[in-house]
Each structure stands twice: as structure tokens, then as C-alpha cells.
Amino acid sequence: MSAGHAHDHYAPSNFGRAFAFGIALNLGFVVAETIFGFLAGSMALVADAGHNLSDVLGLIVAWAGLTMARASPSPRFTYGLKKASILAALVNALFLLVAIGAIVAEAVRRLFHPAPTAGGTVMIVAAIGIVVNGVTAWLFARGASRDINIRGAFLHMAADAGVSAAVVIAGFVILKTGQQWVDPAMSLAVAVVIFWSSFGLLKESVWMSLAGVPSGIDVDEVEAALEQLEGVVGVHHLHVWPLSTTETALTAHLVVPERSSDELLARARTLLHDRFHIQHCTIQVELSDARDSNC
Incomplete structure (x- = not known):
């Protein structure tokens, strides 16, 4: 009888700079979007800001998970802390669920209690969001196919770019028609898009947390x-x-x-x-x- 044991490591690229830049860029945008959302009376902007804040937290968690996964093995953790990246992906998926719940709750409230929205401001701020989220997504695109933790960060940002585009459309419709219900309705559409894009991440991160194949x-x-x-x-x-x-x-x-x-x-x-x-x-x-x- 004989036995063999081998290790061949795939070492993911160091995304430290990408995370640092992405966090700083998105945090600044969250502050600006929240301020202009309240000034414009736009629930779509405030909802998008809330989701972007969850993305900032998600980027922080993903970065922490990636860093911990690089820790050396120890007598107590003989494989190191490799599963930290799986837990980070799971936490990211849960962040998305919390953001979806908050967006849906406020959007439903605004459907029954509509308020005037400054469509022009909504369009300008959301257009900036397309650039911010698009650039951040691009930073993680090359690692998305090999690491679900990095994929989580990529999906957050890519979904946000699409969401910001939807908000631009809402602002345009409000300017042209004056129909204020479009803003909360678009927020509900945003929630659906976020859930659709994140369900796979949630499923796979739970599966991997349970040591599934x-x-x-x-x-x-x-x-x-x-x-x-x-x-x-x-x-x-x-x-x-x-x-x-x-x-x-x-x-x-x-x-x-x-x-x-x-x-x-x-x-x-x-x-x-x-x-x-x-x-x-x-x-x-x-x-x-x-x-x-x-x-």
C-alpha cells in the first residue's frame, strides 16, 4: 500500500489596489448620490445609494476574505484560512438580500405616497454612477471567472452599472411625462435585477460553505x-x-x-x-x- 499527497496552488492575482480604489470611488459616490437623492426627492437615487453602500461593504468583506485566505497554515488551521474567501462571498450575497428588502419596502411606500422628483438631477447623478460602477466592475473582470469571491465584487459593480442606467431612464420619463410613479416603479425593477444577478452567487456560496462539490x-x-x-x-x-x-x-x-x-x-x-x-x-x-x- 502506498499513498500520495500533492499540492498545486492557483494563486489569484493580488486585487488589493483594485479593492482600495473601488472602495474609495464608490464611497464618494454613495455620499454624493444620497445628498442629491434627498435634494431631488428621488427614491430611485436613494435606493441606488443604499445598494451602492452595500456594495462598498461587500468590497470590504471580499478584500478581507481574499487577504485572510492568503494566511499561512498553523497548528490550529492546517489549511490556513482559505475558507474565509467562501464566507466573504456568502456575506456579500446576504448584503444583497438586505439591500433588496430595503429598496422594495421604501419603493412600495412611495407608490402609495408619491412625491415630486427632479428628473434632471436624477439623470445626471445616475449617469455618473454608470461610469463609477462600470470602471469598478472592469477592475475585477479578469478574476471573475476563477474566484467566486472576486465574481461577487464584479457582479455587484456590473449590476450597479445597469441599475444606474435604469435610473437615468426613470429620470428621462419623469421629465417628459411628469409621472412620479415611474421613480418607485423603477426602484422595484432595480430590486428584481439585483436579486436575479445575485441569486447564483448566493446559491454557490452556500453550497461551498457546506463543502459541496x-x-x-x-x-x-x-x-x-x-x-x-x-x-x-x-x-x-x-x-x-x-x-x-x-x-x-x-x-x-x-x-x-x-x-x-x-x-x-x-x-x-x-x-x-x-x-x-x-x-x-x-x-x-x-x-x-x-x-x-x-x-
Whole structure:
């Protein structure tokens, strides 16, 4: 019997400057949007400011999660704090739910108690928001496909750019028609867009928090691929789970008819890395005539 253990780390790029710039830029915009929202009597602007504030908090949480995930292993945390990035993604998703609830509550109130809105001010401030959110989203675009924590930051900003565009439309309609109900109605549309864009993040972050198999990996396919390795007659005790938002771990027992060399372990590790992007694998090799172990 022999065992093999390997680590191959995907190290996400350092987004520290992107986070710092994005937080500063959006915090300044939140202050401006809140002030002009109240001056213009626009619930759409105030709602968007509230959502942008949740995004600032989300960026802070995502940055903290990314930083903690880089911590070195210790006797108490032998994998380091890698799961901090998963928790950060989950907190970001929850921030979005809170923002949605606040927006819906105030928009419904304004539908029944409408107030005049300065459409021109709404359009100008929201147009600035398109630029602010668009630039911030661009800062995280290159990491969105590899890390759900970074993807959370990207989705927040990309959704906000779309939301600001919707607010511009609301301001234009109010200027042309004088229909004040358009403002809270657009706020409800904003809430729907936010929920739609964030549901996937919420689902995946909860899944990963529960150590579910990361999306994009089929356990049956992994098992079949390992069984097809030359010299392997069976696979059992196969487990796959996320260590962080970017790293996946696997343990498995490979059953062989006769004692094997380290070459089999090397081929198995290469297969898992190249085909399934699994960076941490612990593989135990057993003889087919040996009694099954439950360890």
C-alpha cells in the first residue's frame, strides 16, 4: 500500500489596489448620490445609494476574505484560512438580500405616497454612477471567472452599472411625462435585477460553505476517469470539496491488482489537475485482494 499527497496552488492575482480604489470611488459616490437623492426627492437615487453602500461593504468583506485566505497554515488551521474567501462571498450575497428588502419596502411606500422628483438631477447623478460602477466592475473582470469571491465584487459593480442606467431612464420619463410613479416603479425593477444577478452567487456560496462539490466538477466523471487509468481496477472513498473559492481538494482510494509505483500516483495527480483543476489531492493505493479499509 502506498499513498500520495500533492499540492498545486492557483494563486489569484493580488486585487488589493483594485479593492482600495473601488472602495474609495464608490464611497464618494454613495455620499454624493444620497445628498442629491434627498435634494431631488428621488427614491430611485436613494435606493441606488443604499445598494451602492452595500456594495462598498461587500468590497470590504471580499478584500478581507481574499487577504485572510492568503494566511499561512498553523497548528490550529492546517489549511490556513482559505475558507474565509467562501464566507466573504456568502456575506456579500446576504448584503444583497438586505439591500433588496430595503429598496422594495421604501419603493412600495412611495407608490402609495408619491412625491415630486427632479428628473434632471436624477439623470445626471445616475449617469455618473454608470461610469463609477462600470470602471469598478472592469477592475475585477479578469478574476471573475476563477474566484467566486472576486465574481461577487464584479457582479455587484456590473449590476450597479445597469441599475444606474435604469435610473437615468426613470429620470428621462419623469421629465417628459411628469409621472412620479415611474421613480418607485423603477426602484422595484432595480430590486428584481439585483436579486436575479445575485441569486447564483448566493446559491454557490452556500453550497461551498457546506463543502459541496464545486460547480463544474462531476464526481461520477472524476471516478470514471480515475478508473480508466492503467493499472486501476476500482475507486472508492472518493470525496471532493472546496478549500477556498479557488482551490479544490480530493481524497480517494485506488484499487490495483498488484503493487504499483509512484508513477501511478503521478499520473493520477496530473489527470486531476489538468482535466478537473483539482489542486489538492490525497490518494491511497490498495491491493485488490486486501480487505477494504474504512479509514
